[in-house]
Amino acid sequence: MEQEEAALAANEAFYAAFNQKDVASMDAIWADSPDVTCVHPGWNLLQGRDAVVESWHSILTNPGQPRIVTGGATASIHESVAIVVCRELVGGSPLVATNVFILESEAWKLLHHQSGRVFGAGT
Amino acid sequence: MEQEEAALAANEAFYAAFNQKDVASMDAIWADSPDVTCVHPGWNLLQGRDAVVESWHSILTNPGQPRIVTGGATASIHESVAIVVCRELVGGSPLVATNVFILESEAWKLLHHQSGRVFGAGT
Numbered sequence: 675m676e677q678e679e680a681a682l683a684a685n686e687a688f689y690a691a692f693n694q695k696d697v698a699s700m701d702a703i704w705a706d707s708p709d710v711t712c713v714h715p716g717w718n719l720l721q722g723r724d725a726v727v728e729s730w731h732s733i734l735t736n737p738g739q740p741r742i743v744t745g746g747a748t749a750s751i752h753e754s755v756a757i758v759v760c761r762e763l764v765g766g767s768p769l770v771a772t773n774v775f776i777l778e779s780e781a782w783k784l785l786h787h788q789s790g791r792v793f794g795a796g797t
Numbered sequence: 798m799e800q801e802e803a804a805l806a807a808n809e810a811f812y813a814a815f816n817q818k819d820v821a822s823m824d825a826i827w828a829d830s831p832d833v834t835c836v837h838p839g840w841n842l843l844q845g846r847d848a849v850v851e852s853w854h855s856i857l858t859n860p861g862q863p864r865i866v867t868g869g870a871t872a873s874i875h876e877s878v879a880i881v882v883c884r885e886l887v888g889g890s891p892l893v894a895t896n897v898f899i900l901e902s903e904a905w906k907l908l909h910h911q912s913g914r915v916f917g918a919g920t
Contacts, residue, residue, distance in 0.1 A: 753875070754876055754878075757897050
């Protein structure tokens with residue numbers, strides 16, 4: 675349960691960095707792994723830490739970027755991996771996100787993020 | 798490397814069950830875990846094994862469901878978890894998918910799937 679809470683706290687830190695447009699914190703949140711991957715809503719897959727961090731730099735320094743509201747986060751812990759799934763709301767658009775964290779030096783670091791629009795029934 | 802190949806084979810089996818509209822195989826591919834989650838393109842989050850398997854039953858028994866073509870799969874292995882990311886093409890629409898597998902009785906089983914449309918540049 676402690677690791678679940680720690681993973682959910684890491685997830686909240688990710689979205690706090692987003693809303694604070696804090697490029698340095700966003701960089702530190704990502705894992706130090708060549709396997710880092712990211713899928714922004716509607717974007718193609720980004721592979722590798724440099725490409726992913728650079729994309730976040732572009733997003734966070736965009737003055738038109740709306741804030742993000744999140745909710746309903748759940749964490750599924752499997753040894754050194756936490757799979758967090760949550761809802762996002764950006765500029766009025768509902769999305770769902772997958773955030774996969776891995777333990778690095780006992781801290782949960784983001785390995786993979788995918789966010790996608792929810793269009794269907796039940797939204 | 799062996800586990801990476803095994804995880805990629807499990808990923809291929811998932812898409813083979815999709816194209817063969819094989820409901821029993823699709824059921825067996827999913828993990829026996831209460832944490833099973835799934836996000837179909839544009840759908841809201843489905844939580845729990847029953848809801849997820851039922852959604853696949855609806856999709857696979859839909860005579861209008863187009864085939865899926867996949868490519869570019871990569872697997873990142875972390876102990877008993879494999880994060881597979883790949884491209885999908887369904888009815889001419891490009892998508893990206895996250896497939897998270899966990900080891901159950903030494904077999905890779907699907908814990909979480911998210912697929913979302915790619916709209917942006919570079920597709």
